[in-house]
Each structure stands twice: as C-alpha cells, then as structure tokens.
Amino acid sequence: xxxxxxxxxxxPKIRVIQYGCGKMGKILLRYLYEKGAQIVGAIxxxxxxxxxDAGEIAGLDVRLNxxxxxxAEAVFDEADADVAVIAIAxxxxxxxxxxxxxxxxxxxxxxxxxxxxxPWTTSPALTNRLDRLARDMGCTLTGSGYQDVFxxxxxxxxxGATHHIDRIEGMSSYNVEDYGLALAQVHGAGLxxxxxxxxxxxxxxxxxxxxxxxxxxxxxxxxxxxxxxxxLIPLAHEQELYSExxxxxxxxxxxxxxxxxxxxxxxxxxxxxSNSVGKVYAPGEVDRNEWTIYGVPDTTVKIEGPATAELTCxxxxxxxxxxxxxxxxxxxxxxxxxxxxxxxxxxxYVSEMPVSMAAL
Amino acid sequence: xxxxxxxxxxxPKIRVIQYGCGKMGKILLRYLYEKGAQIVGAIxxxxxxxxxDAGEIAGLDVRLNxxxxxxAEAVFDEADADVAVIAIAxxxxxxxxxxxxxxxxxxxxxxxxxxxxxPWTTSPALTNRLDRLARDMGCTLTGSGYQDVFxxxxxxxxxGATHHIDRIEGMSSYNVEDYGLALAQVHGAGLxxxxxxxxxxxxxxxxxxxxxxxxxxxxxxxxxxxxxxxxLIPLAHEQELYSExxxxxxxxxxxxxxxxxxxxxxxxxxxxxSNSVGKVYAPGEVDRNEWTIYGVPDTTVKIEGPATAELTCxxxxxxxxxxxxxxxxxxxxxxxxxxxxxxxxxxxYVSEMPVSMAAL
Numbered sequence: 076x077x078x079x080x081x082x083x084x085x086x087p088k089i090r091v092i093q094y095g096c097g098k099m100g101k102i103l104l105r106y107l108y109e110k111g112a113q114i115v116g117a118i119x120x121x122x123x124x125x126x127x128d129a130g131e132i133a134g135l136d137v138r139l140n141x142x143x144x145x146x147a148e149a150v151f152d153e154a155d156a157d158v159a160v161i162a163i164a165x166x167x168x169x170x171x172x173x174x175x176x177x178x179x180x181x182x183x184x185x186x187x188x189x190x191x192x193x194p195w196t197t198s199p200a201l202t203n204r205l206d207r208l209a210r211d212m213g214c215t216l217t218g219s220g221y222q223d224v225f226x227x228x229x230x231x232x233x234x235g236a237t238h239h240i241d242r243i244e245g246m247s248s249y250n251v252e253d254y255g256l257a258l259a260q261v262h263g264a265g266l267x268x269x270x271x272x273x274x275x276x277x278x279x280x281x282x283x284x285x286x287x288x289x290x291x292x293x294x295x296x297x298x299x300x301x302x303x304x305x306x307l308i309p310l311a312h313e314q315e316l317y318s319e320x321x322x323x324x325x326x327x328x329x330x331x332x333x334x335x336x337x338x339x340x341x342x343x344x345x346x347x348x349s350n351s352v353g354k355v356y357a358p359g360e361v362d363r364n365e366w367t368i369y370g371v372p373d374t375t376v377k378i379e380g381p382a383t384a385e386l387t388c389x390x391x392x393x394x395x396x397x398x399x400x401x402x403x404x405x406x407x408x409x410x411x412x413x414x415x416x417x418x419x420x421x422x423x424y425v426s427e428m429p430v431s432m433a434a435l
Numbered sequence: 436x437x438x439x440x441x442x443x444x445x446x447p448k449i450r451v452i453q454y455g456c457g458k459m460g461k462i463l464l465r466y467l468y469e470k471g472a473q474i475v476g477a478i479x480x481x482x483x484x485x486x487x488d489a490g491e492i493a494g495l496d497v498r499l500n501x502x503x504x505x506x507a508e509a510v511f512d513e514a515d516a517d518v519a520v521i522a523i524a525x526x527x528x529x530x531x532x533x534x535x536x537x538x539x540x541x542x543x544x545x546x547x548x549x550x551x552x553x554p555w556t557t558s559p560a561l562t563n564r565l566d567r568l569a570r571d572m573g574c575t576l577t578g579s580g581y582q583d584v585f586x587x588x589x590x591x592x593x594x595g596a597t598h599h600i601d602r603i604e605g606m607s608s609y610n611v612e613d614y615g616l617a618l619a620q621v622h623g624a625g626l627x628x629x630x631x632x633x634x635x636x637x638x639x640x641x642x643x644x645x646x647x648x649x650x651x652x653x654x655x656x657x658x659x660x661x662x663x664x665x666x667l668i669p670l671a672h673e674q675e676l677y678s679e680x681x682x683x684x685x686x687x688x689x690x691x692x693x694x695x696x697x698x699x700x701x702x703x704x705x706x707x708x709s710n711s712v713g714k715v716y717a718p719g720e721v722d723r724n725e726w727t728i729y730g731v732p733d734t735t736v737k738i739e740g741p742a743t744a745e746l747t748c749x750x751x752x753x754x755x756x757x758x759x760x761x762x763x764x765x766x767x768x769x770x771x772x773x774x775x776x777x778x779x780x781x782x783x784y785v786s787e788m789p790v791s792m793a794a795l
Contacts, residue, residue, distance in 0.1 A: 418703050
C-alpha cells in the first residue's frame with residue numbers, strides 16, 4: 076500500500092498520458108480511468124480522433140475534457156504526467172521516438188510494443204540509448220502486454236511446481252484475418268508451398284515476438300542462452316478456405332499462414348521451443364495458448380480463446396504501480412513481480428512517490 | 436542469490452529432516468537430495484521403513500548413511516537442522532504435534548498438510564499457538580503443495596491480466612480409487628442418491644481443502660470474506676461402473692462420488708466458487724484442474740492430468756529458500772513470492788543466513 080506520507084489527505088491519482096488512441100488506446104483509456112488514473116493527456120495524429128474527448132474515445136459515460144491532440148511535445152510540456160502509456164507500434168525502431176520523448180520529459184513509460192517486452196538483444200543500441208536517457212532523467216521505461224502473462228509468468232508459475240525442466244514447448248495462435256492484408260501476405264497466406272519456400276521461408280524475416288519472450292523467460296529463470304534460431308513453416312488446410320482479407324479462396328493444400336518456431340538452447344540445459352501460429356482460421360477455430368513443461372513432472376496448460384487485446388491492456392494498466400516503483404532505466408518486466416490484479420485505485424499500490432509529487 | 440558472507444568457501448547446504456517417509460516423503464527425499472539439500476535426518480514410525488537408508492527410500496543410487504528413525508525427539512536433538520519437511524497428515528489437529536516439535540527446536544518447517552495451506556480460520560487456536568511458538572523460537576512454519584500453484588498462484592497470475600473480476604470458478608478432480616476405501620465411503624461412492632442425501636449431504640462434513648485455498652486467494656488479493664459455505668452434491672454416472680476400491684459394481688444412476696463446492700463471497704465484490712470433484716473415474720477420465728475468471732475479460736485455464744504428487748513435492752522443495760527468508764511465525768505462502776523453479780542448488784537462492792549458520 077501507498078506511502079506518499081499525506082495521511083488523511085487522499086492520495087494523489089497517477090497522472091497518465093495515453094499516447095496512441097487507436098484500437099488498443101481506447102481500451103487502455105477506459106481501463107486507466109476505471110482504475111482511478113487521472114488522464115492528463117491523449118495523443119494521436121489520426122484526424123478522425125484529434126479534437127475528440129478522451130472520455131468519448133474510451134466509451135465512458137463522462138466527459139474527461141481532455142481532447143486528443145497531435146502536438147505531442149506540447150502535451151508533454153503542459154501535462155506534468157507520471158506515466159505515458161504508448162500503444163503505437165510493434166518494433167523498437169518504430170517506437171523509439173515515442174519512448175525517447177517520454178524519457179526526455181522524465182515521464183515513466185510503458186508500451187504495448189511487442190519487441191519492447193525484451194529488446195536487449197534484438198535492438199541493443201536503441202534499448203541501451205533509452206536505458207541511459209531514462210537513468211539520466213530518473214524515469215523507468217518498459218514493455219508489457221499479453222505475452223507478459225501468457226508467454227511469461229504463466230510459464231514461470233508452473234515451473235515453480237516443477238522439479239526438473241528438460242524443455243518448454245509453447246504454441247500461441249492468431250487469425251491473420253484480424254490484422255489486414257500486409258500481415259496476411261508476410262504470413263504467406265494464399266501461396267503454394269513452393270512459393271512459400273521461395274518467398275517466405277528463405278527470406279530474412281524479422282524474428283517473431285516469441286523470440287523476445289523466449290529471451291525474457293531465460294532472463295527470469297537465470298538461464299544463459301547458448302543458441303537462438305527461427306524457422307518459418309507453411310501451414311496448409313485440407314479443404315479450400317475463403318479469406319476475406321485476401322478477397323479470394325485459398326485452394327486446399329496451399330499455405331493459409333505459417334508457424335514461426337523459435338528454439339532457444341541454454342547452457343543450463345533447458346530448451347525453449349515456442350511456436351507462433353498465424354493463419355486464416357477455418358470455421359470454428361479460436362485463438363489458443365498452450366504450453367507444456369517437459370521434465371519432472373510434465374505439465375500442460377491450455378488457454379482457449381484468450382481475449383488478447385483486453386488482456387494486453389489490463390496487464391499494462393495493472394503494471395503501472397510496479398512501473399512507478401521500479402528503478403530508473405529501461406527495466407524489463409521479468410525483473411518485476413508478476414502483474415497483479417488491482418481491486419482498488421492504482422495509486423493505492425504505489426509505494427514510492429510518483430514523479431509529479433517529487434516537488435511537494 | 437546467496438549472501439552468507441563466506442566468499443570463496445562454498446555455501447553451506449540447507450540441512451533438512453524429512454519427517455514422514457511414506458508416499459510423499461520418498462519423492463521429497465529424492466527431490467531434496469537432487470536439489471543439493473543435506474539430509475540430516477529421516478523420521479517415520481512404519482516398521483517397514485525404520486532402519487533403512489534414506490537414499491534407498493528415495494530411490495537414489497547413493498547411500499546417504501542416514502537411517503530412517505522413529506525416535507523423533509532424538510533426531511531433532513542431534514541433527515541441528517535448518518528445515519523439517521513434514522508429510523504426515525492432512526488436518527491441522529493431526530499435524531500439530533509434528534509442527535510443534537520442529538518449532539520447539541527452532542527448526543523451520545513446511546508441510547504437505549492440506550489444511551495447513553491457510554489454517555487461520557479453520558483451526559485458529561492451533562495455528563495461533565504455532566505462530567506464537569515459532570516467533571518465540573525464531574523459526575518459520577508454513578504449508579504448501581499442489582494447491583499453492585494450481586489453486587493459488589496460477590489464478591493470481593491470470594488475475595494480473597484481468598481488468599475487473601466478477602467471479603472466479605474453479606474445478607479440480609481426483610479419482611477416489613487412488614485413495615482407499617475410507618475416502619471412497621465419505622465421498623458416498625456406491626450409495627443411492629437418497630442415501631447420499633441422508634448420509635453425506637446432511638452430515639457435518641469437514642470443509643474441503645478448497646475452503647482453505649479460497650481463503651488463501653482472498654488473502655492474497657486483499658479481499659475481505661463476507662460469507663463462506665460448502666455444498667456436497669452427489670455425482671452419478673449414466674452407465675454402471677466397477678470400483679476396485681469398493682470391490683463391486685456401482686449401478687447406473689447411483690453416486691460414484693461427489694462435488695464439494697465452496698462458495699466465498701467478498702465485500703470487494705468478487706465471488707469464488709471452487710468445486711472439488713472426487714469420484715470413481717470412468718475409463719479414460721483423468722485428473723483435471725480448470726479455472727475461469729469471469730469479468731473483463733473472461734479467461735479460462737485448463738490443466739489436464741496434472742501429476743499431483745510430484746507437483747506437490749516439487750513446489751515444497753522449491754519453497755525452501757523462501758521459507759528460510761520469511762519472518763518468524765506461522766507465515767502462509769500467499770504472503771511470499773510465487774514458488775520459483777530452482778536451476779541451481781537450493782542454498783544459492785537463500786539471502787538470509789540459515790539457522791545452522793547463526794553461530795558462525
């Protein structure tokens with residue numbers, strides 16, 4: 076519980092800038108408000124959003140009188156925020172300017188950016204630059220989301236009931252129909268298996284997000300990585316399958332998507348093999364998240380149809396008190412306690428004084 | 436990592452007495468030894484075990500030259516142990532003398548006793564007496580096992596990805612055929628539904644172990660309990676089912692076992708409804724552990740065929756460093772970090788000096 080040292084005065088709310096008010100930003104705004112955060116800024120460059128009230132964007136019944144603005148520097152300059160919640164992009168090179176801006180203002184930041192979950196070896200230069208800046212400015216930067224719990228602490232908690240681990244195998248699936256044409260194409264949807272082999276499997280593909288989460292798991296377990304590799308394997312369906320995103324029917328036996336399998340060997344022995352499955356779903360298929368720890372004993376956990384977007388946003392919001400209590404720098408979440416459910420307003424869970432209170 | 440302050444000298448192993456060398460004790464001895472503990476005593480009163488080497492009992496390839504003894508006081512007196520691992524009974528009134536003995540010698544103790552997982556309201560007098568004794572003697576007592584992870588931190592970790600919880604529903608099943616005639620009878624196996632109603636449902640049954648784990652969850656979540664109740668509901672099978680334990684066939688429509696449903700209401704709103712299913716399994720049925728968090732969003736987790744005994748023993752052994760680092764008293768595990776996998780010998784994870792080192 077809180078130790079701001081203002082007994083009887085009511086604790087200050089956590090002051091948040093929502094940076095990116097799109098699909099995830101809207102959910103984040105609602106969860107933030109409902110968990111007692113004070114929305115002090117909302118930033119987006121989409122002209123359909125600029126000028127609208129953050130409360131309306133969030134689907135709240137109250138106006139917050141905080142308009143979405145596109146002049147980010149001015150918002151940071153005027154808002155005196157404790158935290159920026161950044162939901163804009165998936166790769167470190169894309170998210171860097173936004174994280175850098177928050178850090179430059181000494182504002183703690185947490186992002187949905189998938190690579191930011193554990194970017195130390197996929198983008199070391201950018202991450203170390205942000206780490207240095209955040210240390211200098213006395214704020215903390217991190218990445219979180221669905222994978223923090225479902226590819227991270229869920230596995231760690233089951234490992235806590237395990238005597239010996241030989242190997243951890245994970246599988247997480249998503250429907251490429253949910254993400255638009257560009258994503259469907261890089262997953263090889265609609266290609267023949269030969270075309271997949273030429274155009275996708277042999278390309279210098281970016282690591283899947285499970286690359287970062289495997290590294291996160293190793294860091295949390297105290298395992299030293301010996302090797303990392305990724306294979307891209309086409310997935311075919313035995314019947315033809317209509318893809319709305321492609322606007323055509325994929326013939327039987329053609330690729331409907333792919334598995335990106337990341338295998339991590341460690342010097343301590345355990346091997347992590349994570350399979351990220353992205354494909355055009357057949358009727359009745361739902362998202363799945365399944366992990367097996369092989370060792371003494373074997374344990375399998377299954378999550379059917381996880382609400383990925385909501386789980387991502389809830390995890391991020393639940394992480395806010397821990398973000399404020401973490402040391403300055405780029406501080407990845409495997410070094411924090413697991414994200415925890417918040418029954419009470421967020422400020423009740425902060426032990427250290429947030430940035431905005433430092434002057435009192 | 437360890438801070439004994441003896442750089443370059445090798446860290447002292449954790450000195451353990453295994454108290455109870457039966458079904459669980461054998462697994463515990465093996466896991467303890469394999470994780471680097473020093474077995475300094477093994478206690479059991481079973482004449483088939485007394486005098487045999489603890490290494491042989493554990494199925495190790497090495498002799499430990501620690502015989503199983505039945506003179507418990509002498510073992511505690513001679514062993515100078517850091518920890519007693521107690522695997523003897525399931526209820527606080529049965530485990531009390533063993534916990535009391537460890538505490539009297541100032542030896543930390545952890546037990547598989549199911550009620551001991553959170554005994555504060557089912558056995559307050561015994562628990563508070565142990566708490567007081569342990570504080571006076573400077574040692575820590577706790578209970579752990581399968582439920583610590585699978586009815587406890589597994590749920591807590593998923594709650595960390597949840598924005599709002601209305602209700603938590605859990606179901607854990609076991610085959611009464613695995614536990615002998617007495618257990619099959621108190622589960623009503625073989626009774627007509629009328630007989631079940633008269634003999635089982637209306638009896639003053641002991642709370643199921645989920646009573647204690649519901650309370651554990653509430654304590655960890657910071658929820659205040661408004662009401663607790665338990666219902667016993669007979670389970671019938673649509674075909675006849677042969678029970679080896681009963682030595683006869685249970686007719687179709689007769690009780691093959693029961694559900695013990697514990698419902699916990701909280702002042703904070705969330706309701707926990709946990710269902711412990713014990714019955715004669717039909718062919719193909721396996722143990723299951725399934726939990727759903729209902730709220731924003733809903734999330735369901737399933738574990739199929741968990742290796743309950745091994746998971747219990749691994750969790751207990753993984754908890755040892757945290758037991759040594761906890762404050763004196765009866766200190767239940769919801770106040771500790773989740774049990775963590777141990778890649779290295781247990782002593783590497785202890786930050787405080789164990790009891791046996793205090794004199795150095």
